[in-house]
Amino acid sequence: MAMLEVKDLHVHYGMIEALKGVSFEVNKGEVIALIGANGAGKTTTLHTITGLISPTSGTVTFEGKEISKMPAHKIVSLGMAHVPEGRRVFAQLSVYDNLLMGAYTRKDKEEIENTLQVVYDRFPRLLERKNQLAGTLSGGEQQMLAMGRALMSHPSIIVMDEPSMGLSPIFVNEIFDIIKEVSKSGTTVLLVEQNAKKALSIADRAYVLETGTISLSGPAKELMNDEAVKKAYLGE
């Protein structure tokens, strides 16, 4: 059985139907990319999965548990972390406090301390700046902080929304390297990206979202060579 299974998800914003029956699944250990144009429903899909939005109909099953009606703050402790679009770090808290917020649902101080070391090892820059207010970090550093903060909950799946948005090319490469490492260390990744080329290059499988429905899916390598995908999303 898939680790995360989204089935026939419908979401409305007032009269507008943003998702018109989205279904897909993520297996343990995979990196799944969800690509699509602006307004296709990528962020809405992620928000529905992690509980920030409740769907009109459809189900989200995570490790056998139906979570589409569960509030966001309870989903975190099931092992799902969400790196939101635009980073959304807590600007008035220090880097260190932001990381601690990531471990909000965990109780064991020693384990939190261990995870903190792992995060600092992965993002040495966060250690250098641990007492700095998050609002004073650069965009790329904030993205690292947002990822580090999500890892602090020790998730089994990490959901990332546009992690490369607005970053310099160097940071973009760095962020994608980190996503690969996170995946290698055993965390499942669900990635939403406008940078389809980059996303497909690290993903195992991918889904193409088009105006609220999945229009295409398959192994990332195949999609990379698909003529329609090439034309619409890869700019070739």
Place this chain on the structure above:
Amino acid sequence: MSFLSYLANGISLGSVYALIALGYSMVYGIAKMLNFAHGDVIMIGGYVVFVGVSNMGVHPLLAILISMVVCTILGVTIERVAYKPLRGASPLAVLITAIGVSYLLQNIALLIFGSDTKAFTNVVTLPNLSLFDGKLVISSVTIVTIVVSIVIMIGLTLFVNKTKAGRAMTAVSEDKGAAQLMGINVNGTIALTFAIGSSLAAVAGVLLCSAYPSLTPYTGSMPGIKAFVAAVFGGIGSIPGAFIGGILLGVIENLSKAYISSQLSDAIVFSVLIIVLLVKPTGILGKNIQEKV
């Protein structure tokens, strides 16, 4: 000498404003709403102590504790019943509801306790402080008020900055969605904020009524508005801002009463607010963080 005594009284009055302003400011910071019923929670706190001490002969300290519990429950109930259903509604709807709750509390008090002024018994029974061979006498209420406010202020600052629940409050005030993604129960955190603000209001009510021992259903309304001014003055959303704003407001009010005109003191207080806001719209310690996009 009289200047020092006016100053001490001003600081003391300002401390009460500060305690009330803390409630306004914290609630504003986290729920982005102006809880205009906050002043009336003070009045209810005053009545609870009055009934406890004067009618039932309860020990003043115990009465204060009971009052804090009652106000905490009241504050959380108001939030639950009146404000929570409006989360996501327009700020204007919430504001009008808050004003409605304010009148509701005043009228409930009117029904239960009547409109006559109750003579509040000073719960501070310590001796007054006499300085310079009795040339300067500072009442014990004044001193207790200042000390209590400072202790609460320090405690609250430590709570917000050093505890998990406190950091969660900061996180919720900044970004509710992101806070939820951390596993923070946003509704619970908002309720906690109302609970803290309301228990501080109870303390403020007792101190206010001890210094100015007359209690009516409208007792809380003017200090409530002034504390709101103090919160804006200091920078709404900021805890030290509320404290500084409160103290400054109390001092300005008392000194202008003493040296300029007791009738004009309120006008002067509000004029100062207007000037401050013209010069620095975010208030003295207001946050003006440039967000990176």
